[in-house]
Amino acid sequence: MKNKKDITVAVTGLNAIDSPGPGVAVIRGLKESDFYNVKIVGLAYEILEPGIYMDELVDKVYQIPIPSSGFDAMLERLTYIQAKEKIDVIIPNFDAELMTFIKLKPHLNKIGIHLLIPTKEQFEERLKGNLNEFGKKHDIKVPQSESVYSINELEDALEEFDYPVVIKGKFYDAYVAHSINDAKDYFFKISAKWGAPIIIQEFIKGHEFNVTALGDGKGVMMGAVPMRKTFLTDKGKAWAGISIDDPKLLKMTNDFITKSKWGGGLEIELMKEDKSGDLFLLEINPRFPAWVYLAVGCGQNHPEMLVKLAMNEEVKPLKKYDVGKMFIRYSYDMICDLDKYEQISIHGEV
Amino acid sequence: MSKLKYESPIIKQINAGITSKFGELSTHKPTTHIANVPVKSLIEKYGSPLFVINEQTIRNTYQEAYHAFSTRYPNVQFAWSYKTNYINAVCKVFHSEGAWAEVVSGFEYKKALDNGVPGDKIIFNGPDKSDEDLKLAVENGSPIHIDHFDELYSLITITDQLDKRAKVAIRVNMDTGIKPLWDRFGFNYENGQSWEAIKKIIFSKNLDLIGLHTHIGTFILDPNAYYIAATKLADLAINIKNKFKHDIQYIDMGGGFASKNTLKGSYLSGTDLAPSFSDYADNITHALLNAGFSSEDLPLLILETGRALIDDAGSLLGTVLANKRLSDGRRSMIMDFGVNILFTSFWYNHLISPAQECSLYTEETVMYGPLCMNIDVIRESISLPPLNKGDHVVVHRIGAYNMTQWMQFITLRPKVVMIDTDGKTHVIRESENNEYISKLEITPKYLEHIDL
Amino acid sequence: MKLKKNIAISESGFVFNPEIGTSFTTNSLGVAILKQLKTKTSTEEITSSIIKSYDVDSITCEKDLEDFIRILEQFNLIED
Numbered sequence: 001m002k003n004k005k006d007i008t009v010a011v012t013g014l015n016a017i018d019s020p021g022p023g024v025a026v027i028r029g030l031k032e033s034d035f036y037n038v039k040i041v042g043l044a045y046e047i048l049e050p051g052i053y054m055d056e057l058v059d060k061v062y063q064i065p066i067p068s069s070g071f072d073a074m075l076e077r078l079t080y081i082q083a084k085e086k087i088d089v090i091i092p093n094f095d096a097e098l099m100t101f102i103k104l105k106p107h108l109n110k111i112g113i114h115l116l117i118p119t120k121e122q123f124e125e126r127l128k129g130n131l132n133e134f135g136k137k138h139d140i141k142v143p144q145s146e147s148v149y150s151i152n153e154l155e156d157a158l159e160e161f162d163y164p165v166v167i168k169g170k171f172y173d174a175y176v177a178h179s180i181n182d183a184k185d186y187f188f189k190i191s192a193k194w195g196a197p198i199i200i201q202e203f204i205k206g207h208e209f210n211v212t213a214l215g216d217g218k219g220v221m222m223g224a225v226p227m228r229k230t231f232l233t234d235k236g237k238a239w240a241g242i243s244i245d246d247p248k249l250l251k252m253t254n255d256f257i258t259k260s261k262w263g264g265g266l267e268i269e270l271m272k273e274d275k276s277g278d279l280f281l282l283e284i285n286p287r288f289p290a291w292v293y294l295a296v297g298c299g300q301n302h303p304e305m306l307v308k309l310a311m312n313e314e315v316k317p318l319k320k321y322d323v324g325k326m327f328i329r330y331s332y333d334m335i336c337d338l339d340k341y342e343q344i345s346i347h348g349e350v
Numbered sequence: 351m352s353k354l355k356y357e358s359p360i361i362k363q364i365n366a367g368i369t370s371k372f373g374e375l376s377t378h379k380p381t382t383h384i385a386n387v388p389v390k391s392l393i394e395k396y397g398s399p400l401f402v403i404n405e406q407t408i409r410n411t412y413q414e415a416y417h418a419f420s421t422r423y424p425n426v427q428f429a430w431s432y433k434t435n436y437i438n439a440v441c442k443v444f445h446s447e448g449a450w451a452e453v454v455s456g457f458e459y460k461k462a463l464d465n466g467v468p469g470d471k472i473i474f475n476g477p478d479k480s481d482e483d484l485k486l487a488v489e490n491g492s493p494i495h496i497d498h499f500d501e502l503y504s505l506i507t508i509t510d511q512l513d514k515r516a517k518v519a520i521r522v523n524m525d526t527g528i529k530p531l532w533d534r535f536g537f538n539y540e541n542g543q544s545w546e547a548i549k550k551i552i553f554s555k556n557l558d559l560i561g562l563h564t565h566i567g568t569f570i571l572d573p574n575a576y577y578i579a580a581t582k583l584a585d586l587a588i589n590i591k592n593k594f595k596h597d598i599q600y601i602d603m604g605g606g607f608a609s610k611n612t613l614k615g616s617y618l619s620g621t622d623l624a625p626s627f628s629d630y631a632d633n634i635t636h637a638l639l640n641a642g643f644s645s646e647d648l649p650l651l652i653l654e655t656g657r658a659l660i661d662d663a664g665s666l667l668g669t670v671l672a673n674k675r676l677s678d679g680r681r682s683m684i685m686d687f688g689v690n691i692l693f694t695s696f697w698y699n700h701l702i703s704p705a706q707e708c709s710l711y712t713e714e715t716v717m718y719g720p721l722c723m724n725i726d727v728i729r730e731s732i733s734l735p736p737l738n739k740g741d742h743v744v745v746h747r748i749g750a751y752n753m754t755q756w757m758q759f760i761t762l763r764p765k766v767v768m769i770d771t772d773g774k775t776h777v778i779r780e781s782e783n784n785e786y787i788s789k790l791e792i793t794p795k796y797l798e799h800i801d802l
Numbered sequence: 803m804k805l806k807k808n809i810a811i812s813e814s815g816f817v818f819n820p821e822i823g824t825s826f827t828t829n830s831l832g833v834a835i836l837k838q839l840k841t842k843t844s845t846e847e848i849t850s851s852i853i854k855s856y857d858v859d860s861i862t863c864e865k866d867l868e869d870f871i872r873i874l875e876q877f878n879l880i881e882d
Contacts, residue, residue: 067619
């Protein structure tokens with residue numbers, strides 16, 4: 001189409017694997033834009049992220065340094081990439097990288113890259129370890145939780161909990177532990193990967209509901225689609241889900257975005273307790289979820305809206321969406337030649 | 351035909367999940383100079399390993415910290431934490447910038463006196479003050495920060511005996527959300543212990559309560575904890591004013607500011623996590639300015655931060671003794687410095703750079719110290735280009751706690767040099783030799799001659 | 803001692819072992835050594851050819867080469 005605007009968007013989270021990152025879903029939304037003609041620059045941490053090999057979705061891929069190597073390494077790499085690609089917007093899709101992008105934002109703005117992401121304060125306030133405070137402040141029920149830094153603290157803290165109990169990492173991973181030994185195993189497993197603290201959380205028996213939403217950073221909820229997970233994989237990820245019409249969920253999401261002036265995509269994870277019917281907030285993820293394409297399918301293209309907001313285009317908030325649309329996740333074996341793998345592993349770009 | 355530049359051959363298996371060379375760009379950029387002085391020439395002249403202090407960095411860091419607080423609060427004083435680094439030259443750089451001394455033992459107290467710090471500008475902290483120490487501090491008019499009731503009673507006795515007044519403060523511990531709670535030092539706020547101590551002092555004959563002190567922990571990454579702490583101390587000060595019509599002259603917020611080092615177990619790099627001086631200053635000054643003091647009653651704000659002021663200014667230069675393949679195929683490297691002089695390697699993943707131009711290709715390496723002890727590991731895993739025997743490295747940000755916690759174990763402690771603001775290098779502590787170590791030893795006569 | 807037959811080595815430093823499907827990266831001297839290992843079997847020959855074209859002493863070269871070959875063995879790239 002001639003009248004579409006050309007734009008270059010860089011996206012992370014191309015790991016569309018069994019516990020998928022949101023990158024590929026975000027790209028699908030962008031590619032369907034009526035407003036933009038989008039060129040996609042994939043930013044990959046690992047050389048086997050499937051998105052790297054999806055030629056129809058991703059135009060160019062660069063490897064970037066893992067967040068733990070620090071702000072300077074990332075800035076240097078992105079500056080190099082920017083000189084070649086003239087990126088207009090970056091959409092980060094990992095929790096663990098967000099702090100780095102928050103710090104980098106002013107530097108990236110200077111080299112012409114726009115971002116719509118939460119502020120440091122918003123990011124920290126919703127950290128899993130701070131959920132109790134968060135619940136009090138926003139008047140939202142949260143499961144009892146406690147952060148621990150050592151195995152001794154874990155043992156002490158567990159005395160206050162009934163089993164089963166949920167053991168969670170700061171950024172990722174959550175396991176249900178049925179005994180103190182389970183809990184210790186998970187503590188070591190998670191802390192080896194993501195460091196301290198580890199969060200112990202009360203187990204709520206019920207059904208999980210999720211909302212994918214977008215805030216403009218000024219207090220307006222630009223869109224939101226609630227979903228019920230209809231089936232889970234053995235890793236606890238959504239296998240299938242269905243969009244639902246629940247004003248309570250939408251109100252909670254709207255209250256949060258309005259009060260916090262959230263900027264960027266987010267996912268709210270809630271549990272409706274079986275016995276009481278009460279809603280408990282489990283997590284707020286500071287990015288789009290892997291199932292964000294359901295929102296696109298329901299008529300709200302959140303990734304496209306995020307790009308428009310980042311580029312200061314006029315965007316109207318969307319209220320309507322199709323209820324009862326389902327997503328079903330499937331896996332698909334791509335056939336790839338070795339040369340692409342060689343390119344990315346030797347040169348870090350392809 | 352000229353020969354090609356040699357670089358050791360490397361081969362790495364490509365694994366999903368393992369980042370390639372792009373993952374570690376910043377860690378293996380060579381550091382060939384410190385304050386414009388070549389690392390190579392420093393080692394040639396002063397030996398290896400070698401501690402190097404960059405005076406300009408100390409001054410810049412101090413001024414940045416002072417500026418952060420003094421632009422937000424009218425009345426600010428820093429006190430240099432001796433235990434963090436008490437090499438005299440280092441202390442004197444801080445004193446020349448205007449910092450008082452903060453000491454936690456009789457040994458440190460005398461060091462501060464010897465460095466020319468007036469008695470009333472030496473803050474005496476800590477749980478270990480002998481009666482002799484306390485007498486000296488009373489005579490010199492130093493602010494004594496009382497740690498426990500036994501010390502409070504000793505001080506009452508001593509001042510009565512000397513018939514002299516003492517200037518005192520109490521150290522207060524409190525819940526600021528930081529774990530672990532450092533309740534082993536000072537008097538607890540929440541259970542009323544600190545108020546008890548305050549009353550005792552107010553009603554004592556010879557003690558003048560001039561300040562309130564807290565020190566909430568170490569390597570505090572959440573500046574908001576200082577807001578809570580400052581609010582609680584200010585609350586105590588205002589209660590004292592209301593109940594006893596007594597003005598508190600200063601509030602001492604202690605230290606605990608994080609440096610940019612990366613703690614073991616932290617996922618993100620310390621350079622990204624450490625709050626700035628402005629972040630800490632915002633929280634502390636905001637709390638004090640809003641506590642309800644009238645503008646003429648605003649107490650002096652004292653800060654005793656050590657680590658954040660000196661870490662960046664110190665580097666440790668070292669040399670590769672050997673490369674070695676471990677039984678499982680990992681590369682390992684033996685350095686001429688170990689945990690004996692780099693104590694902080696127990697809790698940091700120190701940033702370590704090669705000191706000469708090197709290859710872009712890196713390999714995961716275990717970095718060992720030279721000690722014949724299994725615990726002597728500098729880094730369990732660091733991605734480095736191949737270095738040859740005799741090549742040099744620079745360990746960054748080691749200014750805090752190493753030149754005080756180092757030990758003479760198996761080998762001797764090396765020289766410390768300081769590069770001044772004109773780029774001139776000065777030895778500020780000599781390397782130790784056998785004579786120095788043996789000087790304190792006394793061998794019983796009957797063991798003097800052995801016949802083997 | 804020789805490199806296994808089908809090992810593919812590209813100039814870029816990408817190495818592929820089709821027998822078991824593993825792949826590797828190596829640097830330019832690594833590429834040069836691997837190529838020599840396709841035909842030559844003695845480390846002395848390889849060492850002397852490296853010393854001829856690279857600025858290196860024989861002890862460093864020998865140490866590095868032996869280390870490199872040990873790693874190749876561990877990666878299953880060498881034939882007995």
